[in-house]
């Protein structure tokens with residue numbers, strides 16, 4: 001493969017199962033970096049609330065480091081907010097704090113039969129997201145794939161009600177939990193379709209609440225998987241299912257969800273996953289976004305990049321959000337290694 | 345008065361009610377235990393707590409996951425509620441009180457809740473501040489409740505740094521208080537660096553450490569009192 005592809009060609013061909021000039025190095029989760037924020041002069045607490053700032057911040061990973069994507073938003077509250085939850089962006093704090101839900105809409109079991117607003121896609125930050133995606137597309141969309149993410153139904157349920165209660169009710173009242181997840185799956189599809197209309201090239205569904213650190217593989221299969229299937233069926237752009245933490249026992253289920261690709265983190269034994277899923281399955285991740293990319297040495301960054309490729313990942317892809325404090329030299333070391341080693 | 349055999353049968357059933365996360369049976373059996381003359385302390389420790397220990401082992405072996413653990417805890421609390429008024433004197437070697445919470449900016453509280461549960465089980469008085477707790481709140485609550493121990497949880501490398509400030513503040517105001525920290529990004533190394541008195545990778549070790557710390561604290565106090573008398 002002589003010709004050098006644009007990031008967009010590379011990523012789209014990867015999803016289509018076609019050969020690429022080199023391994024892609026991208027992500028489906030948050031793309032905020034302190035380096036980018038500093039250059040733009042933006043505060044982390046603000047960029048969630050301003051479409052232009054969000055789009056510009058998301059574009060910095062590709063502009064500064066030549067990363068193969070541009071992904072927004074950076075937090076996990078968009079859908080919950082559209083459903084009526086209040087969020088906290090910690091405007092007073094100088095530290096790097098991620099937005100959280102400050103007020104849930106379900107306070108007890110009896111409130112689980114929620115009403116979904118008819119104008120859902122005009123609520124909360126959905127309009128802002130559309131605008132931000134549009135800005136990024138215009139800015140770099142010709143050569144860089146623009147991605148976004150939504151939550152999985154279980155993780156979203158954990159945002160709008162107490163996770164402790166949700167976990168217990170999953171056993172005690174599975175019907176109620178299923179009914180809620182069915183509604184939320186429809187919400188997720190609606191939001192994903194809005195993002196598609198706004199122009200995203202691919203989407204990640206983050207179902208981290210259903211990691212095997214928390215929920216058994218059996219419960220994942222019976223309770224979560226059917227809803228994920230119903231979501232992926234409706235998504236048109238290339239899709240990724242992400243779950244962090246322990247996942248080796250559920251990668252088969254994950255792949256069976258209908259997602260084009262799956263994403264795991266460093267707790268997954270990816271060589272084993274590759275063996276299980278065969279040579280053609282798209283498996284991303286396994287790259288430790290903090291202990292390697294942020295606090296590791298440049299050597300460790302290079303070594304990990306090579307190891308992930310050797311173990312059989314289909315793309316170099318940090319196992320969670322890019323952690324903002326990533327040192328620029330580490331980010332560059334990862335990209336250089338992919339460009340060089342990822343050719344074979 | 346029940347026979348020894350009957351008593352041990354009741355204890356076994358109580359233990360199983362916790363393991364099988366059967367809240368109703370736990371309540372019923374706690375009452376049966378009282379009615380048939382089983383000592384409340386025994387029912388708690390050889391029934392409920394013993395069941396919870398087994399649950400911990402099942403969790404470690406990944407036969408149980410977090411939902412099962414939480415449901416077992418509910419069964420245990422249900423039995424405890426009935427037995428507690430009849431306890432003569434909880435004798436655990438130590439009795440302590442602890443302030444616990446997940447630090448500001450962090451809503452990951454599954455791990456914290458498990459640690460909290462261990463303290464409840466062991467008869468500690470627990471002041472749970474919840475998650476996303478403003479840093480000053482820990483200092484305030486410790487002073488207000490005069491707790492022996494403050495437990496801080498953080499699951500993110502960004503929020504973890506808040507612990508450093510809390511530790512400094514508490515140690516300034518109240519140098520005798522013991523502070524224990526935990527959560528996935530935390531390590532023994534960090535605990536040492538920031539001057540925390542303890543770190544534990546999981547809930548069982550957290551409890552063991554806490555008991556040791558509080559014993560040493562109590563010993564210090566007793567020695568001080570004894571010295572005063574002389």
Ligand code: B12
Nearest residue numbers: 245320450451452453454455497500501526527546547550
């Ligand atoms: C579930 C989860 C969530 C849920 C949390 C719901 C809840 N109520 O807790 C939701 C979806 C809300 C969430 C949100 C986010 N998350 Co999250 N999440 C997780 C996940 C998958 C599981 C954590 C968990 O509960 N584990 C199970 C429990 C039992 O284990 P534990 O917490 O470690 O607790 C044990 C020990 O640590 C110890 N312990 C815990 N506390 C204490 C305290 C003391 C004193 C002691 C002694 C011991 C102790 O004992 C416990 C029991 O054995 C992890 C990944 C993973 N698999 O670990 C990511 C993870 C923690 N999340 C992460 C991230 C990045 C986020 C977000 C920033 C994403 C975003 N873009 O917004 C947001 C942050 C929101 C915020 N500001 O807090 C990253 C953190 C990265 C880092 N290095 O900092 C992780 C590690 C994922 C990853 N692979 O990178 N998340």
